[in-house]
Amino acid sequence: MTAVVIDGKAFAAGVRARVAAHVARLREEHGVQPGLAVVLVGQDPASEVYVRNKGVQTLEAGMASYEHKLAADTSEVDLLALIGQLNADRAVHGILVQLPLPGHLNADLIINSIDPAKDVDGFHISNVGLLGTGQKAMVPCTPLGCLMMLRAHHGSLAGMSAVVVGRSNIVGKPMAQLLLGDSCTVTIAHSRTRDLAAVCRGADILVAAVGRAEMITGDMVKPGATVIDVGINRVARDGKARLVGDVDFASASKVAGAITPVPGGVGPMTIACLLANTLTACCRAHGLPEPEGLTV
Ligand SMILES: NC(=O)C1=CN([C@@H]2O[C@H](COP(=O)(O)OP(=O)(O)OC[C@H]3O[C@@H](n4cnc5c(N)ncnc54)[C@H](OP(=O)(O)O)[C@@H]3O)[C@@H](O)[C@H]2O)C=CC1
Numbered sequence: 001m002t003a004v005v006i007d008g009k010a011f012a013a014g015v016r017a018r019v020a021a022h023v024a025r026l027r028e029e030h031g032v033q034p035g036l037a038v039v040l041v042g043q044d045p046a047s048e049v050y051v052r053n054k055g056v057q058t059l060e061a062g063m064a065s066y067e068h069k070l071a072a073d074t075s076e077v078d079l080l081a082l083i084g085q086l087n088a089d090r091a092v093h094g095i096l097v098q099l100p101l102p103g104h105l106n107a108d109l110i111i112n113s114i115d116p117a118k119d120v121d122g123f124h125i126s127n128v129g130l131l132g133t134g135q136k137a138m139v140p141c142t143p144l145g146c147l148m149m150l151r152a153h154h155g156s157l158a159g160m161s162a163v164v165v166g167r168s169n170i171v172g173k174p175m176a177q178l179l180l181g182d183s184c185t186v187t188i189a190h191s192r193t194r195d196l197a198a199v200c201r202g203a204d205i206l207v208a209a210v211g212r213a214e215m216i217t218g219d220m221v222k223p224g225a226t227v228i229d230v231g232i233n234r235v236a237r238d239g240k241a242r243l244v245g246d247v248d249f250a251s252a253s254k255v256a257g258a259i260t261p262v263p264g265g266v267g268p269m270t271i272a273c274l275l276a277n278t279l280t281a282c283c284r285a286h287g288l289p290e291p292e293g294l295t296v
C-alpha cells in the first residue's frame with residue numbers, strides 16, 4: 001500500500017484564510033484587532049523555525065504581532081514583570097512564551113503567570129484542567145492541529161485505537177486528551193514502554209511526538225493506519241541540513257493508509273492553530289461570537 005499524504009501545508013493555508021476573513025470582519029464591524037505577543041528568551045535552535053514563520057503569518061492574518069526578544073540571562077523577576085504588563089495590555093489577546101526556557105527560569109511558574117484567557121498555547125494549569133474535564137479551554141496548538149487533520153480525514157474517530165508516542169505536557173498528554181475526547185481508545189507510550197513496536201502496531205491512529213529522528217519505522221505501523229508525525233528534527237543529509245520527523249517516512253508510507261510529511265505536515269498546522277487561538281481569545285475578551293470550527 002502507498003499512503004495518502006495529508007497535506008498539512010494546504011490544510012493550514014485553509015485555516016489561516018478562515019482566520020484572516022474573520023479578523024477582517026472584526027476590524028471592520030467592531031474596530032477590534034487581535035494581537036499576539038511572543039516572548040523569546042535566549043536562542044534555542046529548535047525554536048528558530050517556529051519564530052520565523054510565526055511572525056510573518058500573524059501579520060498576514062491581519063493581526064498585530066508583538067515580539068519580545070530577551071537575553072538568555074534575563075531574570076525570573078524581569079520576565080514575570082513583562083508577562084504582568086502583557087496580561088494588562090488590552091491590545092494583547094494572546095501571549096506565547098517560547099519553550100524551552102533557559103535552565104535558570106522555572107517554566108511552570110512563568111507559564112502559570114500568564115492570564116489563562118490569553119494563554120494561546122493552552123499550557124496554563126487552568127487550561128490543562130479545563131481540557132482534562134471536557135470544559136471550554138484554550139487548546140494546545142500542535143495537538144489541536146493534529147486533531148483537525150484527523151477529523152477531516154476520518155470524520156468520526158469514535159472507537160478507533162489511538163497510540164500517542166510521547167508524554168510531554170506540550171504535545172503527548174494534550175494529544176491523548178483530545179483523542180479521548182473524540183472517543184478513541186487511547187494508549188500513551190513513552191521511553192519506558194515495553195515492546196513499543198507491538199504497541200504501535202495496534203494503532204489505527206499513530207501519533208509520534210518523541211523528538212528522535214525517524215525512529216518510527218514501517219514495521220511498527222499497522223497496515224492502513226493513519227500516522228501523524230509531530231517530530232521536528234534537524235539532521236545532516238548529504239552534507240546539507242534537513243528537517244525530518246520522528247517517523248521514517250520512506251518505510252512508514254509503504255504501510256500506512258495516510259501519513260503527514262515533515263516538513264509540510266503538523267508544523268504549519270501548529271501556527272495556523274496559534275492564530276486561530278489568538279482570534280478565539282480576542283472574541284472571548286470582547287464578548288463577540290467565536291469563529292466556528294476553529295477549536296474543539
Ligand atoms: N510540529 C510542531 O508543531 C511541534 C513539533 N515538536 C516536536 O515534537 C517532538 C516531541 O516534542 P516534545 O513533546 O516537546 O518532546 P519531549 O522531549 O518533551 O518529549 C519526548 C517524549 O518522547 C518520549 N521518548 C523519548 N525517547 C523515546 C523512545 N526511545 N521510545 C519511546 N518514547 C520515547 C519521552 O519519554 P519519557 O517521558 O519517558 O522521557 C517523552 O515523553 C520534537 O521533535 C519536537 O521538536 C514539538 C512541538 C511542536
Ligand SMILES: Nc1nc(=O)c2c([nH]1)NC[C@@H]1CN(c3ccc(C(=O)N[C@@H](CCC(=O)O)C(=O)O)cc3)C=[N+]21
Pocket residue numbers: 046047049050053096097098099100121141142232243262263264265266267268270271
Ligand atoms: N510555547 C511554545 N509553543 C510551541 O508550540 C512551541 C514552542 N514553544 N517551542 C518550539 C516548538 C516547535 N514548534 C514548531 C511549530 C511549527 C513549526 C513549523 O512551522 N514547521 C514547518 C517548517 C518549515 C520550514 O521552514 O522548513 C514544517 O514542519 O513544515 C516547527 C516547530 C512549536 N513549538
